[in-house]
Amino acid sequence: MSIFVDDDTRVVVQGITGGEGKFHTRQMVEYGTNVVAGTSPGKGGQDVDGIPVYDTVSEAVEEEDANASVVFVPPAFAADAIFEALDTDLDLVVAITEGVPTQDMAKVNKRLSETDTRLIGPNCPGIITPGEAKLGILPGNIFEEGNVGLVSRSGTLTYQVVSNLTERGIGQTTAIGIGGDPIIGTSFIDALEAFENDPDTEAVVMCGEIGGEDEEQAAKFIAENMDTPVAGFIAGRTAPPGKRMGHAGAIVSGSGTGTAESKINALNDAGVPVGDTPNEVADHIEDFL
Amino acid sequence: MKLHEYQAKDIFAEAGIPVPESRLASSVDEVMEAVEDIGYPAAIKAQVHVGGRGKAGGIKIAMDEDEARQAAEDILGMDLKGYTVEKVLVEAGVDFENELYVGITMDRSEGKPVAMVSTEGGVNIEEVAEENPDAIAREHIDPAFGLHPYQARKVVFEAGIPRDVAFDVASFLSTLYDLYEANDASDIEINPVMITSDRDVVAADAVMNIDDDALFRHDDLAAMEEDSYEDELEAKAGEYGFDYVRLSGNTGIIGNGAGLVMTTLDLVDYYGGTPANFLDIGGGAKAERVANALDMVFSDENVDSVVFNIFGGITRGDEVAKGINEALEQFDEIPKPVVVRLAGTNAEEGMEILNTDLVQVEATLEDAVQRAVENAKEVSQ
Known part of the structure; x- marks a missing residue:
């Protein structure tokens, strides 16, 4: 599946x-x-x-x-x-x-x-179901069939985390890059809900980054609606306020919203462990399986 | 892209929004000529792309010639949060009774523009939003239809704008939305809208930021862009077309993709180092671009060590390796130690090409960052 x-x-x-x-x-x-x-x-x-x-x-x-x-x-x-x-x-x-x-x-x-x-x-980099179909630009060779779902706002960060998983023999059901723009079609919540309803997905990785409130909303969704365990990663802990870090959406506003800290806290409060490094995210997923 | 106040006010005035009489000046003499025409009191306002100009000393009110000259001398050439003031707007002072806020921005969580109105104008609206969110009335706009006149009235009444000027403010808001849409603005606001003692409504400030991604269809606005970078390195990055942010540390960072570059910065910090910059070479970079990126980072005198982290999707490892070789082979001695980590598309080909006499190679992100942090510590000692 x-x-x-x-x-x-x-x-x-x-x-x-x-x-x-x-x-x-x-x-x-x-x-x-x-x-x-x-x-x-x-x-x-x-x-x-x-x-x-x-x-x-x-x-x-x-x-x-x-x-x-x-x-x-x-x-x-x-x-x-x-x-x-x-x-x-x-x-x-x-x-x-x-x-x-x-x-x-x-x-x-x-x-x-x-x-x-x-x-x-x-x-966005697109979506891949390893062994079945790839729609987008993700490098197919780093993925492996398995039962971890992955959703991410960033393309290359997705590749990094996937390779940390695949190196340990942990494969993926589907991996989705939802994109780093302010307005996107599929949100974290849409993807998390689909993974929750997929019987083969046994754990989910969610990679977020600074800017906006999507990660906070996703944390709330996880706490209220998900039984499948989720591990997280948030990029941009060292980003200074007011500077756009590449993605149009990746900016900590002057008043302090959209910070990595707020997102990590929200995820932790929802029972989601957040890795300090991409490799630590793979550690958490290994613990879940 | 940010417009200056004077540029935004020109656009507002042309659309029929009343603005105070004003003149642009770039020398003390020009300021004195302007105040002679405009009269007193006059506001002398620095035209730089920073928020909170008033608090930082970039706006002064002059009641007479001496004060005007003093203000012009103080403000022109001053350093305002890292920017040098080269132009001031000389503007007729407004005798006001109330200060309001009106603005339109994109509410990304709804995927729709939102109009905002508040009676608490004249202060930072983000602070109002945080401390007293109920003081701001909001109305979401369907981008297919635009702001309906009834919506403009509704949000103005909800904000508690005095009844005698409510229709004027609603009309401001409608005009602002037309400008927001026609110019692909990302934000547009008037803060404050002043209500004068004669109960006229005037735009005393003007903020208008344009979506960079839409500049291709606004040649007129693109022509107004003035390069004003905080430092010459950011200016250079602009020329090269890199997403670059200068930070204060000593470990230089180059990578592909915003999320991965941010992660590399975070790991430098995690392993006890200090990031010198954010530099995203983007997707599909060719050798020349890679070489330019190294040139950028070496130009930063704070940099003691560099980590080059590439996980190729559309970016190819062989192109990256070629670029690194090109950049480094021109030196008799490599200025600062460079750690390279290549993964993803054509990484193996890249590793074959890469001149490993010139760089240190690590297989994982974690190892690469740790080594670069160690290098930075050694070099800075």
């Missing part, structure tokens, strides 16, 4: 003819992902490595029965691409694009609330 993606996921890659789109489509196919179509407006009828290219997502859905999309479209056109995907009732849209204007995402968010589609991202 897994969450959100598996063997049956049929993927359309939006922006398949661009550099990133083409490269990562190959990587996804190599990993075993069922990529059934791509889109690139004006390039319908062509193909990329034998994968048919369509002008529109609705054609790709009609002709190839796609049920998920991965968006590799540049930031100026990314919101439009997500709207297009949402209008075709896909089950899942994974937006990799970094740098989507926040007000565009507010409009997307509004439309998203009217659909049954799940959006992951934007500005």
